[in-house]
Amino acid sequence: MPDARFKAVLRKLEGLLGALDRPVTFMEVCGTHTAALFRSGLRALLPRGLRLLSGPGCPVCVTDQSEIHMALDLAERGCLIVTYGDMMRVPGAKARSSLLELKSRGARVEVTQSAMRAVEIARAEPGSQVVFLAVGFETTAPATAAALKEAKRSSLTNFSALCLHKTVPPVMRALCSRPGLDVDGFILPGNVTVVAGLDGYAFLPELGKAAAVAGFDPEEILAALADLTQQVTEGRFRLSAYRLRETPRAGNPMALRLMAEVFEPCDARWRGLGLIPRSGCRIREAYSCFDAAEKFGLTPVPTGDEGCKCGEILSGLMTPPECELHGTTCTPLTPVGPCMVSSEGACSAWYKWQ
Numbered sequence: 001m002p003d004a005r006f007k008a009v010l011r012k013l014e015g016l017l018g019a020l021d022r023p024v025t026f027m028e029v030c031g032t033h034t035a036a037l038f039r040s041g042l043r044a045l046l047p048r049g050l051r052l053l054s055g056p057g058c059p060v061c062v063t064d065q066s067e068i069h070m071a072l073d074l075a076e077r078g079c080l081i082v083t084y085g086d087m088m089r090v091p092g093a094k095a096r097s098s099l100l101e102l103k104s105r106g107a108r109v110e111v112t113q114s115a116m117r118a119v120e121i122a123r124a125e126p127g128s129q130v131v132f133l134a135v136g137f138e139t140t141a142p143a144t145a146a147a148l149k150e151a152k153r154s155s156l157t158n159f160s161a162l163c164l165h166k167t168v169p170p171v172m173r174a175l176c177s178r179p180g181l182d183v184d185g186f187i188l189p190g191n192v193t194v195v196a197g198l199d200g201y202a203f204l205p206e207l208g209k210a211a212a213v214a215g216f217d218p219e220e221i222l223a224a225l226a227d228l229t230q231q232v233t234e235g236r237f238r239l240s241a242y243r244l245r246e247t248p249r250a251g252n253p254m255a256l257r258l259m260a261e262v263f264e265p266c267d268a269r270w271r272g273l274g275l276i277p278r279s280g281c282r283i284r285e286a287y288s289c290f291d292a293a294e295k296f297g298l299t300p301v302p303t304g305d306e307g308c309k310c311g312e313i314l315s316g317l318m319t320p321p322e323c324e325l326h327g328t329t330c331t332p333l334t335p336v337g338p339c340m341v342s343s344e345g346a347c348s349a350w351y352k353w354q
């Protein structure tokens with residue numbers, strides 16, 4: 001967006017907010033939006049009367065502590081864990097180590113940016129039990145599905161995935177029904193929506209919530225904020241998208257087919273949000289020999305969060321500075337919870353840029 005246009009949208013936003021007789025609150029659902037708002041400086045430019053809350057769109061942050069413990073169990077049992085980097089430093093509860101600490105004590109943990117790489121490692125190391133930590137939303141789940149298909153095609157017996165994938169529309173529905181959430185609308189993640197489709201969020205306007213899909217450029221986020229504010233001003237709610245023509249209503253059919261072939265919806269536990277119906281991905285029977293939870297007899301055991309308020313932050317009930325550990329006990333070097341670990345975590349973003 002050219003500079004003049006950017007300024008014009010900012011002025012429009014100021015005008016819309018000025019016409020309202022109350023402040024508005026929007027939630028940026030995705031952690032990448034949170035980070036982009038700070039990193040670009042856009043957050044500092046936003047007019048008064050606009051409050052932003054972070055949401056449950058950081059995959060590492062929403063991974064429940066019980067799920068983190070299953071991953072630590074597997075590393076302690078001698079499996080070769082292959083994981084996305086942000087999972088390395090998430091601490092377990094009750095002074096349990098992180099994967100990084102276990103690795104420093106000899107556990108086998110490899111970082112990857114690709115699920116398929118975990119399959120390659122399994123192929124190269126037939127004597128090791130390789131477990132891929134499958135976290136993330138609709139953006140990463142298709143890649144895990146493709147890796148499981150490849151493992152099946154190759155008849156690998158030493159590869160499995162700890163499937164912790166979650167899906168975004170069900171958590172949005174659950175959030176909207178939670179008491180105490182005071183938001184007028186949502187900035188929805190463009191990357192997830194390109195895969196999952198716009199239609200999954202159709203319930204938001206029906207619930208009286210403004211909704212706008214945006215990518216991670218500051219211009220797109222600003223345009224989404226202006227759009228959301230306009231919806232509130234008019235009292236007419238809709239589902240808008242900055243790049244509407246590039247945002248398929250029904251999502252990416254190939255990715256969704258892949259997911260549907262390998263996964264089935266299941267109830268999933270989200271950090272701080274509890275069990276949310278049909279918000280997770282369970283590996284289907286046809287691929288169950290690659291399900292690490294089944295293969296190694298793991299069951300999630302709920303644990304406490306020991307003063308960490310990630311759950312409240314991910315639910316939009318508080319902001320990171322309201323956590324009394326923020327910036328004192330909990331820093332990027334000494335993270336107490338995943339919201340301080342992850343590059344998409346709200347606590348980390350506030351610490352670095354506020």
Ligand code: SF4
Binds near residue numbers: 307320330331335
């Ligand atoms: S500042 Fe640290 S302890 Fe507080 S909510 Fe964030 S991650 Fe948890």
